[in-house]
């Protein structure tokens with residue numbers, strides 16, 4: 001099963017099934033995002049250093065316009081995890097993962113991996129062959145997460161600097177290194 005990104009139960013699943021949501025272990029439901037998630041996303045990110053916060057307005061856009069390419073993880077009505085991202089406008093076979101966050105209490109149980117995997121299993125994202133994200137050099141948990149996904153998918157992982165500390169951030173922020181995983185075999 002290692003290579004198989006699409007579990008049999010998910011093949012052919014209609015988008016409506018995703019809207020209803022999928023209940024996984026720990027009574028956590030994974031579903032696409034809706035605008036009502038925006039405020040909870042904002043609060044979750046703010047309480048999860050070293051993530052950069054974005055404006056609430058930005059989180060509202062992530063959860064609404066980009067809701068179909070986001071994952072909200074909900075437990076007992078509370079948002080405990082979130083993935084934001086989009087298909088790159090100039091390369092629609094590439095999913096750019098903007099941020100992944102798991103609330104402190106839910107960490108270390110595979111939730112981040114499940115959220116990313118659930119995205120890749122969505123019928124609407126079956127054309128995705130590459131996953132990209134950026135990580136700062138000091139964020140080991142995040143590096144481990146994406147290395148683990150690449151390993152599970154038996155896909156290549158390339159790392160390069162996308163946004164440079166001095167050139168792009170004027171020395172105000174560490175390098176943002178691009179992690180590019182793929183091609184992802186289907």
Ligand SMILES: CC(C)(COP(=O)(O)OP(=O)(O)OC[C@H]1O[C@@H](n2cnc3c(N)ncnc32)[C@H](O)[C@@H]1OP(=O)(O)O)[C@@H](O)C(=O)NCCC(=O)NCCS
Pocket residue numbers: 048049050051098099100101102103106107108109110111112113114134135139140141142144145146148
């Ligand atoms: C990074 C983060 C999303 C991981 O969430 P999580 O649900 O705990 O991660 P998972 O349980 O799915 O673990 C995925 C892999 O990463 C590894 N990992 C996760 N957190 C780790 C940590 N603190 N130290 C070492 N390894 C870690 C796991 O061991 C696992 O690897 P494996 O499959 O080889 O065993 C979470 O810690 C978080 O939200 N951190 C703050 C925000 C952040 O840094 N986000 C990423 C930047 S965009």
